[in-house]
Structure formats: structure tokens, C-alpha cells
Amino acid sequence: MNDVKLAVLGGEGTGKSALTVRFLTKRFIGEYASNFDSVYNKHMCLERKQLNLEIYDSCSQTQKAKFSLTSELHWADGFVIVYDISDRSSFAFAKALIYRIRAPQTSHCKRAVDSAVFLVGNKRDLCHVREVGWEEGQKLALDNRCQFCELSAAEQSLEVEMMFIRIIKDILINVKLKEKRRPSGSKSMAKLINNVFGKRRKSV
Numbered sequence: 001m002n003d004v005k006l007a008v009l010g011g012e013g014t015g016k017s018a019l020t021v022r023f024l025t026k027r028f029i030g031e032y033a034s035n036f037d038s039v040y041n042k043h044m045c046l047e048r049k050q051l052n053l054e055i056y057d058s059c060s061q062t063q064k065a066k067f068s069l070t071s072e073l074h075w076a077d078g079f080v081i082v083y084d085i086s087d088r089s090s091f092a093f094a095k096a097l098i099y100r101i102r103a104p105q106t107s108h109c110k111r112a113v114d115s116a117v118f119l120v121g122n123k124r125d126l127c128h129v130r131e132v133g134w135e136e137g138q139k140l141a142l143d144n145r146c147q148f149c150e151l152s153a154a155e156q157s158l159e160v161e162m163m164f165i166r167i168i169k170d171i172l173i174n175v176k177l178k179e180k181r182r183p184s185g186s187k188s189m190a191k192l193i194n195n196v197f198g199k200r201r202k203s204v
């Protein structure tokens with residue numbers, strides 16, 4: 001069983017809860033309790049693998065109070081960073097979050113520097129009052145090794161589901177790569193013995 005931990009972060013009122021609840025229930029409720037952080041659990045099967053998914057839906061108020069994000073960076077395997085396409089300040093906040101996640105000094109954290117990040121421009125249904133261009137979102141994502149999409153939690157259930165599935169798949173790929181890079185205990189011992197005795201035998 002794989003454990004996948006996903007943190008949904010972003011500015012106030014960008015739709016973090018709406019996206020999370022849309023993914024978990026396929027419903028758009030409209031108003032969500034917003035003064036506390038929530039962690040949701042979902043058991044799912046993806047590509048014939050059983051997953052135990054945990055989604056941390058951050059509350060903007062607590063997020064502002066502790067922008068260092070240290071505990072999130074240690075906890076999460078991947079991040080969904082949400083901004084509202086009709087609110088430029090939320091894009092600036094998303095940018096700051098991405099820089100924080102990708103900052104070199106974050107490398108001591110569990111998985112932050114290489115972790116999967118999905119930048120989401122939410123509220124696409126409000127494109128008549130758009131303040132952030134699609135190209136700006138795309139560029140920010142490309143420059144910082146993130147995936148990117150614009151969507152509407154209010155109107156696009158399937159797109160929301162596909163976005164979550166894509167980041168979960170990226171997380172699973174990262175986990176696999178890390179496992180490959182880290183030789184198992186017995187293999188590394190065999191390598192060590194081979195290096196010491198193998199080389200000596202040659203020189204006799």
C-alpha cells in the first residue's frame with residue numbers, strides 16, 4: 001500500500017476547499033468552513049496500485065500566520081498551488097509559495113525540492129474578469145518544474161479529477177525513482193564487499 005500525502009495551498013478564497021471537495025465528492029457546494037485546516041483521507045486504486053491518499057486543505061488564515069511552511073514541506077509528497085485567475089494578488093501569493101517550495105534551503109526537508117507541484121489557476125468560469133493571463137501561469141509553472149492547468153471547481157468536475165490524478169501519478173513516479181536510486185541494504189553490502197575484495201583479487 002502506497003501512502004500519498006498532498007497539500008493544497010494558496011491565497012485566501014482561491015477555491016482550495018472547493019477543489020478538494022469536488023475531487024472527493026464530485027460536488028461543488030459553494031461555501032466552505034474556512035477557519036481551520038482539514039486533512040481528508042481517501043482510499044483509492046490507481047493503475048492497479050492501492051493508495052492511501054491524504055489531502056491537507058490549508059486554511060488561508062493559518063497559512064498566513066506561518067508562511068515558513070516548514071511542517072507542510074516536511075509532510076507532503078506533492079503540492080497543489082491554487083490561485084484565482086480573477087485575482088492578481090492570489091497569483092503573487094502562489095508564486096511566493098512555489099519559490100518557497102523550490103528554494104535550495106528547503107533541500108533538507110523531506111522531499112520538497114524534487115516534489116511534484118501542480119499550479120492551478122482556478123475560477124476559469126470568471127474569465128470575463130480575468131486578471132492573470134494563461135501564459136503567465138504557464139510560464140511560472142515551466143520556470144519552476146510544475147505542471148499547470150486552468151480550470152473551474154464550480155463547473156468542471158472531470159478536469160478537477162484529472163488534475164488530482166496527474167499529480168498523484170507524478171508523486172508515484174518520484175517515489176519509484178527514489179527507490180531505484182537508493183540501493184537496498186543487502187545490495188549495497190554486496191557492492192561494498194565486491195569493491196574491497198574484488199579489486200584486491202585482481203591485483204594479486
Ligand SMILES: Nc1nc2c(ncn2[C@@H]2O[C@H](COP(=O)(O)OP(=O)(O)OP(=O)(O)O)[C@@H](O)[C@H]2O)c(=O)[nH]1
Pocket residue numbers: 010011012013014015016017018019029030031032034035058059060061122123124125126151152153154155
Ligand atoms: N466562480 C467560482 N467561484 C468559486 C470557484 N471555486 C470556488 N469558488 C468560490 O470561491 C469562494 C472561496 O472558495 P473556498 O473553496 O472556500 O476557497 P479557499 O481557498 O478554501 O478559502 P480559504 O480557506 O478561506 O482561503 C467560495 O465562495 C466558492 O464558492 C470557481 O471555480 N468558480
